[in-house]
Amino acid sequence: MDCVFCRIVRGELPARKVYEDEAFVAFHDIRPRAPVHVLVVPKAHVAKFSDYPDDETGEKALGALFRTVNRVARALGLEGYKVQVHVGEKGGQEVFHVHVHVMGGF
Incomplete structure (x- = not known):
């Protein structure tokens, strides 16, 4: 995939990572809207929040x-801190790979 977040996950693009485990990576947003603004991104590509199934798999x-x-x-x-998720184009989502904004330090 040519998704920018997939490329960060694969190490093809630089990011200021603050957390990483087998399933997720978190890094500083390149256009921060708060003194602390980090994105939490699943390593597995899912385009938008509403694409998760409405079952136990999605719940997990x-x-x-x-x-x-x-x-x-x-x-x-x-x-x-504030947690924000944009879902779909009409919800303001710009990168179509699920991500959660974590903003704090206000």
């Missing part, structure tokens, strides 16, 4: 994604 994937959001926020020392 989304649970793991938000568990990772908490891990990243803790690792960054954020006591409070």
